Amino acid sequence: MNDKILSEMNKIEIPVELSERSKLGIAKAKSESVKKSSRKWYLLAAPALAATIALSIAGPGLFTSAPSENPVIQTVPYSNAFDVTDPQRLVGWSDAVFVGKVIEKSGEKSLVGIPETQFKVEVSEDIKGNLKGAVTVNQQGGYEGNNLILIENDALLEKGETYLFVTKYLEEEGWYTLVPVYGDIRITSESHREELINKYKKAYEEEIPFQ
Numbered sequence: 559m560n561d562k563i564l565s566e567m568n569k570i571e572i573p574v575e576l577s578e579r580s581k582l583g584i585a586k587a588k589s590e591s592v593k594k595s596s597r598k599w600y601l602l603a604a605p606a607l608a609a610t611i612a613l614s615i616a617g618p619g620l621f622t623s624a625p626s627e628n629p630v631i632q633t634v635p636y637s638n639a640f641d642v643t644d645p646q647r648l649v650g651w652s653d654a655v656f657v658g659k660v661i662e663k664s665g666e667k668s669l670v671g672i673p674e675t676q677f678k679v680e681v682s683e684d685i686k687g688n689l690k691g692a693v694t695v696n697q698q699g700g701y702e703g704n705n706l707i708l709i710e711n712d713a714l715l716e717k718g719e720t721y722l723f724v725t726k727y728l729e730e731e732g733w734y735t736l737v738p739v740y741g742d743i744r745i746t747s748e749s750h751r752e753e754l755i756n757k758y759k760k761a762y763e764e765e766i767p768f769q
Contacts, residue, residue, distance in 0.1 A: 629706035634672070634699075636709055640768060642740045645761035651768035652741075653727040654687025654734055655758050657751065659720045661692065666700055667731075673700030673707045676733060677715050679723070683755055686762050687727075694733040695723060697742070709738040720745045722754045 640647050649655055658679040665676035679695045697715055699708045708714070715721065724741035725734035736742045745751045 629701065630704055631706045631708060631711075633708050633711045636738060642737060644766075645758060646764050646766045647768070648724055648737065648740060649686060649758060649761040650765035651726070652686065652724050652737075654689055654725045655685040655723065655762065656681050656687065656689050656725075657683035657685070657720060657722055657745065657755060658693070658695070660695075660715045660717050662717055663715075664694060668700075669731075672698060673702050674698050675700040675714060679721075682720070683751075685755065685758050687725075694731075695725065696728070696731070696733040696735040698735065698738060712738040712742065715742060716744075720751070722758065724758075 640651060642648050658681045661678040661680055663675060664678045666673070667676065668674050675697050677695045677697065678692055680692050681689045684690060695715070697712075699706075699712060699714060701707075706714075722743040722745060723734070724737050726737075727734050743754060745754065
């Protein structure tokens, strides 16, 4: 997280009416922002992160693993340093692009004060990154009490479904974080699968590295 984001976070005032749990989440997010400065690849910019914290989301380790049957969906916006709708630029920014099937949810661990959910994914087609076998895919978003927090309304991955993933690798955790909306494209048919593979292989050949 860069100095600008840290500055924005430090400006956030904690309303008196917020619960102690929410206060803890905000304080923990602030305290961890410096030591996690190497994670600059996160797509959430300062305004979006501030909006997220304002939703009273708790900090790491406080998210529930027992989601509500009828959760209240809260959508968090995000902004990017480049055009994520451009496959060449998106692939150029990424560390790994692949097709994989979601085997199961494998964890819930938050790094920057918002819910994050991890999934075990079996790679079936590698496009970029030389991946094979099972990998852990991290998705920003998840459950917090009766709330389901979604980044740009990007639905959580579903067990048994196959997706085209565009991801960034986080060595400290050993997982691949997907790009919201544009980095978890659900595959609906074999022809759709082939179409996406061809499209992103071409994008890899013509990738535009992020600078």
